[in-house]
Amino acid sequence: MKRAFPILAILTAGLLSYGLYGALVQAPTEQTMGDVQRIFYYHVPSAWTAFCLFFVNLVASIVYLWQRNPKADALALASAEVGVVFCTVVLVTGPIWARPVWGIWWTWDLRLTLTLVLWLIYVSYLMLRRFSSSGQTPVMAAVLAVLGALDVPLVYFSIWFFRTQHPQPVIGGGGSIDPRMLHVLLINWLAFMCFAVLVCWSRYHLEILRRQVDETQALESLLAAGRPR
Amino acid sequence: MSTPAGLTRATLVKDLRLEWRSKDAINSMLFFALLVVVIFSFSFDPTAEESRRIAGGLVWVAFLFAAVVALNQTWARELRNQVLDAYRVSPAPANSLFLAKVLGNFIFVSVLEALMTPLFVVFYNLRAIGPAYQLLVVAALGTWALVVNGTFFAAMSVRTRNREMMLPLLLFPITIPALLAMVEATSSILTGEFSAKFWIVLLAVYDVVFTTACLLFFEIVLHGE
Amino acid sequence: MTYLFAAYVATWVIHITYLGHLARGYARLKREIEELRKKR
Numbered sequence: 455m456k457r458a459f460p461i462l463a464i465l466t467a468g469l470l471s472y473g474l475y476g477a478l479v480q481a482p483t484e485q486t487m488g489d490v491q492r493i494f495y496y497h498v499p500s501a502w503t504a505f506c507l508f509f510v511n512l513v514a515s516i517v518y519l520w521q522r523n524p525k526a527d528a529l530a531l532a533s534a535e536v537g538v539v540f541c542t543v544v545l546v547t548g549p550i551w552a553r554p555v556w557g558i559w560w561t562w563d564l565r566l567t568l569t570l571v572l573w574l575i576y577v578s579y580l581m582l583r584r585f586s587s588s589g590q591t592p593v594m595a596a597v598l599a600v601l602g603a604l605d606v607p608l609v610y611f612s613i614w615f616f617r618t619q620h621p622q623p624v625i626g627g628g629g630s631i632d633p634r635m636l637h638v639l640l641i642n643w644l645a646f647m648c649f650a651v652l653v654c655w656s657r658y659h660l661e662i663l664r665r666q667v668d669e670t671q672a673l674e675s676l677l678a679a680g681r682p683r
Numbered sequence: 684m685s686t687p688a689g690l691t692r693a694t695l696v697k698d699l700r701l702e703w704r705s706k707d708a709i710n711s712m713l714f715f716a717l718l719v720v721v722i723f724s725f726s727f728d729p730t731a732e733e734s735r736r737i738a739g740g741l742v743w744v745a746f747l748f749a750a751v752v753a754l755n756q757t758w759a760r761e762l763r764n765q766v767l768d769a770y771r772v773s774p775a776p777a778n779s780l781f782l783a784k785v786l787g788n789f790i791f792v793s794v795l796e797a798l799m800t801p802l803f804v805v806f807y808n809l810r811a812i813g814p815a816y817q818l819l820v821v822a823a824l825g826t827w828a829l830v831v832n833g834t835f836f837a838a839m840s841v842r843t844r845n846r847e848m849m850l851p852l853l854l855f856p857i858t859i860p861a862l863l864a865m866v867e868a869t870s871s872i873l874t875g876e877f878s879a880k881f882w883i884v885l886l887a888v889y890d891v892v893f894t895t896a897c898l899l900f901f902e903i904v905l906h907g908e
Numbered sequence: 909m910t911y912l913f914a915a916y917v918a919t920w921v922i923h924i925t926y927l928g929h930l931a932r933g934y935a936r937l938k939r940e941i942e943e944l945r946k947k948r
Contacts, residue, residue, distance in 0.1 A: 543922050546915075546919070547919060551911070578856050587844075597839075612863045674947060
């Protein structure tokens with residue numbers, strides 16, 4: 455397993471570079487928006503990656519509730535953190551894109567708002583993990599993850615209907631997409647997914663080690679307390 | 684008292700009786716609610732036309748804050764007297780306890796809303812242009828949504844380091860669709876511009892989904908340690 | 909366009925910040941493992 459990491463890292467670096475080249479050079483310039491539209495090649499793949507990571511978190515949380523396997527819990531934590539990172543990227547690049555194109559920083563665009571709500575839910579998840587006492591944290595967090603997942607379709611429909619009653623600009627462009635643009639988009643998505651796997655894996659590994667060290671430290675202090683002086 | 688329903692009723696009656704005797708929570712909540720209404724009235728002083736548009740949002744934000752005050756003390760008494768531990772070892776179904784708490788909170792928050800609403804009507808010169816009876820439906824469904832999730836997250840927050848802060852942090856993101864629905868439904872009814880039907884249905888679905896989920900998971904949360 | 913540049917830079921700043929956070933986590937862990945090893 456350990457050998458795969460450097461290989462994947464090199465592959466990811468290659469894909470990211472190729473993706474960047476594609477986004478900046480290869481892809482044709484968009485007609486109405488101009489070069490600013492190229493933000494699209496980072497904004498959209500980051501969103502898709504974040505959603506995939508949150509899905510991983512959901513599955514890991516369910517597995518944890520079912521089997522109480524601590525590795526599932528570590529994976530849930532890792533995927534949630536990395537998911538929030540990618541989500542932050544989406545929320546930052548979205549307004550940067552919207553400002554020059556539509557003149558506004560924010561709009562209750564369906565995708566952007568859904569991303570914001572997901573970000574809020576998962577930040578609250580991470581806060582729960584930070585502030586609750588270590589005994590029950592995994593269980594509580596897993597339950598919260600499931601509740602969050604149940605919430606997502608409801609969020610989607612509520613925003614969708616809100617927008618039909620109060621029409622808002624659409625960020626991210628609708629309609630059909632030029633095949634060359636699609637190609638660059640998919641390459642960047644693949645690159646970011648590989649990157650996400652690397653980072654998530656690192657975070658998972660860190661968490662496992664962290665727990666082992668904590669256990670050892672606890673054992674040490676227990677033994678030290680029992681030693682005769 | 685051996686049936687789940689009996690246990691729920693018994694717990695609910697006990698809570699209501701304790702509250703009626705001490706009037707702890709209800710007094711602080713009342714005063715807090717009054718303060719919120721007054722401060723909002725200072726901050727947002729719209730004409731009658733505008734006020735119908737924004738009243739939905741204002742009213743529900745005020746109710747939300749008042750509800751959080753109520754929810755934060757839901758489990759405080761149980762925690763003080765180690766009642767939760769007793770429940771954990773007893774064979775009584777955890778759901779009965781949860782349902783009793785939710786119903787109790789629902790009653791508290793509804794009383795609050797009933798008291799705050801006339802104040803809002805007065806300060807904002809409110810008058811519903813759409814079907815006013817629907818406001819009751821929205822209020823009931825919306826309050827239930829806040830209270831069922833709020834009671835659940837209050838139980839989750841009870842053993843965290845930052846208990847009072849944790850509840851709103853957990854509650855607000857997840858209730859966003861319900862809040863949106865409550866606010867939009869209220870505005871639609873007040874302005875009479877749109878039909879509130881979709882929002883009411885959405886609230887009902889939200890209530891069903893989360894009541895079921897909370898009932899399913901409460902046992903796990905209670906036995907968390 | 910500066911906006912395009914800003915978006916790409918912001919993306920990588922966010923990622924690199926998180927990676928830095930991970931790196932510090934690993935460094936701290938390494939220190940603690942060393943301390944544990946010394947105690948034995």
